[in-house]
Amino acid sequence: YYYFIWKPEQERLAQIEREKAARQQKIKSVEKFYQDSLTGGSITDVHKLLAQLLMVNDRLAMLGFSPKAMLCNSKDCSLSYQLDAGKIFTMTDIQVGGESYSPSFSQNSLDYTGIPSGLNNHPWLNDWKNKKPVDLPVCTDVLSYLSTWNSLGGSYNEIALNGFPASSVANDESALKNAVMSFGMLFANWTITIPSEMAMTKVSLLLQKQLFADAFIIKSIEFKEKSTLVTGGLACKKGN
Numbered sequence: 001y002y003y004f005i006w007k008p009e010q011e012r013l014a015q016i017e018r019e020k021a022a023r024q025q026k027i028k029s030v031e032k033f034y035q036d037s038l039t040g041g042s043i044t045d046v047h048k049l050l051a052q053l054l055m056v057n058d059r060l061a062m063l064g065f066s067p068k069a070m071l072c073n074s075k076d077c078s079l080s081y082q083l084d085a086g087k088i089f090t091m092t093d094i095q096v097g098g099e100s101y102s103p104s105f106s107q108n109s110l111d112y113t114g115i116p117s118g119l120n121n122h123p124w125l126n127d128w129k130n131k132k133p134v135d136l137p138v139c140t141d142v143l144s145y146l147s148t149w150n151s152l153g154g155s156y157n158e159i160a161l162n163g164f165p166a167s168s169v170a171n172d173e174s175a176l177k178n179a180v181m182s183f184g185m186l187f188a189n190w191t192i193t194i195p196s197e198m199a200m201t202k203v204s205l206l207l208q209k210q211l212f213a214d215a216f217i218i219k220s221i222e223f224k225e226k227s228t229l230v231t232g233g234l235a236c237k238k239g240n
Helices: 002-038 043-061 123-129 139-153 170-179 200-208
Strands: 065-072 076-083 094-096 099-101 104-106 109-116 185-194 216-223 228-237
Touching (some): 043 065, 200 216, 200 228
Antiparallel strands (some): 065 216
16 A cells, blocks of 8 residues: 555655646746846936936035036936035925935935936836736847947947846746736846936937837936946837
């Protein structure tokens, strides 16, 4: 009985559990790929954020402060300002998105943290969460467009891809079929580097000119005294 019935049955049940665990891990891998890839802001979100930050800059400029550094990720923004020479130090709150934020301060500087960036609401992320299909552009079309854009726009307008669009979960998507929400997405990271101070308007205009606007997922924007860095992702699909 032990060798012919009980033990084989236990092995069969153990194999079923292993298969269930492996399947669940595949589901988690696909979900993580989509969640991580699509988390970020749309180009419209960036435009709204930068418009608000420009108003903050104007407000603080009236009090004698110039922006020193700004960093916005998919969660929040950190803003640093330096008092201009010959100006009197004044501490003040700022208004962003209808909310008021108080600074921490040191000698001649103001620092604001925890300001929501709004870069976590890309429409494709919401569609994926709500199990709605997304009509991704074909990767070859987007890559051809970017090649033309980069060749005509000059180095300061270049959208530099860190690699070709790819997926680490393509095989799992095929195996799982309808068990997990997916739409054959390929993904690549990109950067834009502008060697100029606080190029907020330039970033906004550059992004708004993009032909495949929805395919761009903005991950972070960093403004420094001598350079600007934008990081993001590109979502697309294989051609037919």
